[in-house]
Amino acid sequence: MANQGPTSQTILVVGGGIAGITAAVEAAETGYEVILLERGPALGGRVAQLNRYFPKLCHPTCGLEINYQRIRKLKNLRVVTMASVAEIKGNKGNYAVAVRVAPRYVTANCTACGACAEASEMEVDSAFDYGLSKTKAAYLPHEHAFPMRYIVAPEAIGTPAAEKIKAACKYDAVDLEDQGETFDVACGAVIWATGWEPYDPVKLESYSYSLSPDIITNVQMERLANHDGPTAGRIVRPSNGEPVKKVAMIQCAGSRDHNHLPYCSRICCLGSLKHAAYVREQYADAEVDIYYIDLRAHDKLEAFYQRVAADPQVNFIKSKPASIEIDDDGYPVLHGEDTITRELYDRPYDLVVLATGMKPAAADGCAPPMSVEQDEYGFLVPSLNGDGGIFPAGVAAGPLDVSMSVQSATAAALKAIQAVGPKS
Numbered sequence: 001m002a003n004q005g006p007t008s009q010t011i012l013v014v015g016g017g018i019a020g021i022t023a024a025v026e027a028a029e030t031g032y033e034v035i036l037l038e039r040g041p042a043l044g045g046r047v048a049q050l051n052r053y054f055p056k057l058c059h060p061t062c063g064l065e066i067n068y069q070r071i072r073k074l075k076n077l078r079v080v081t082m083a084s085v086a087e088i089k090g091n092k093g094n095y096a097v098a099v100r101v102a103p104r105y106v107t108a109n110c111t112a113c114g115a116c117a118e119a120s121e122m123e124v125d126s127a128f129d130y131g132l133s134k135t136k137a138a139y140l141p142h143e144h145a146f147p148m149r150y151i152v153a154p155e156a157i158g159t160p161a162a163e164k165i166k167a168a169c170k171y172d173a174v175d176l177e178d179q180g181e182t183f184d185v186a187c188g189a190v191i192w193a194t195g196w197e198p199y200d201p202v203k204l205e206s207y208s209y210s211l212s213p214d215i216i217t218n219v220q221m222e223r224l225a226n227h228d229g230p231t232a233g234r235i236v237r238p239s240n241g242e243p244v245k246k247v248a249m250i251q252c253a254g255s256r257d258h259n260h261l262p263y264c265s266r267i268c269c270l271g272s273l274k275h276a277a278y279v280r281e282q283y284a285d286a287e288v289d290i291y292y293i294d295l296r297a298h299d300k301l302e303a304f305y306q307r308v309a310a311d312p313q314v315n316f317i318k319s320k321p322a323s324i325e326i327d328d329d330g331y332p333v334l335h336g337e338d339t340i341t342r343e344l345y346d347r348p349y350d351l352v353v354l355a356t357g358m359k360p361a362a363a364d365g366c367a368p369p370m371s372v373e374q375d376e377y378g379f380l381v382p383s384l385n386g387d388g389g390i391f392p393a394g395v396a397a398g399p400l401d402v403s404m405s406v407q408s409a410t411a412a413a414l415k416a417i418q419a420v421g422p423k424s
Helices: 018-028 045-049 061-073 115-119 160-168 218-224 268-282 299-309 402-420
Strands: 011-014 034-038 077-081 083-091 094-101 123-125 134-136 181-187 189-192 196-198 215-217 246-250 287-292 314-318 323-326 332-337 344-348 351-354 358-360 390-392
Touching: 011 018, 011 181, 011 402, 018 034, 018 045, 018 061, 018 077, 018 189, 018 402, 034 083, 045 061, 045 218, 094 189, 115 160, 189 402, 215 218, 218 268, 218 351, 246 268, 246 332, 268 287, 268 299, 299 314, 332 351, 390 402
Parallel strands: 011 034, 011 189, 034 077, 189 390, 215 351, 246 287, 246 351, 287 314
Antiparallel strands: 083 094, 094 181, 123 134, 196 358, 323 332, 332 344
């Protein structure tokens, strides 16, 4: 049956990172009803886990809080966390979407007082810190969480620890019987902003990631440098807490490699330049070696590269290290060849940071549950032959930095508005 025009002007946004937040807020501010779904317990996505942005090295917290203030003012924007899309049927203007909400075990009665965490004797790995630390089994996602509500880890359910958590709550906000829920949404357009996952460093077997805590990834470096991270912002060796004086950054760790990610993830070089700046801010005598295939600092970000490169204690080595081994003293040792000087090297470091790339979440179980075109890497592309009602935004559409993700989200919001037609 032919599409007879939109039956709903509601816009559904899937993914509550910076792209999804931007798209939802900008669509809602034009007067449309918007529903924003986030599969985690709080909005912000990867941006909330960053220490700073490049090139100005400013903190992302203020930008996120401005957007949260905008959300609070919008009565026509509904935010649902712990939510994912189970099914989509229909076409542009006439979608029926089934939404599944996972149990949080904490209701809206929560005041974020923290009594449940104080009572918890059980700890679990901190996903927010990418496994670098532990957190209580009842925890606030992070200090600037939106919504500001605790969550109980599923691992605690059915244990005595959960009963202590429930007993500690004065507001009857802990619901250990929470089974989650499902509900249906009728909408005219969908913005898919499910973001990305860091590439799994364990797959880079020659780099011995699982053999040493002093080999970390670029996203873990963001948490290590953050004031609310596992070391209160001190960049130290995770193995023993000692200051780092010799640090290696390995570019394209799994990227531009047909055995892993064949493409460039765009942000990795700039992220490592930022990490070099973090180290040099904390340690006047530290040296940072950046191992690279090519250095890529697109458009105006060339100036940021030049600023970091002017530091005489930041060295650029054109080489793709062949392997990392752990010496008898526990130090990671890089083995490889400098492709300019032809020198073979074996260099020990206090800390090695792998600049792993972006894997689209859509390639890892977060694609729309209907026929939507994906490229050979798993990024979503607008279908030239489809009905035109589902729009990728941010890194769901390709490797982008934060500012480019925001631009992409604004474009997706406009396309969604055009798809549902003028506000009736």
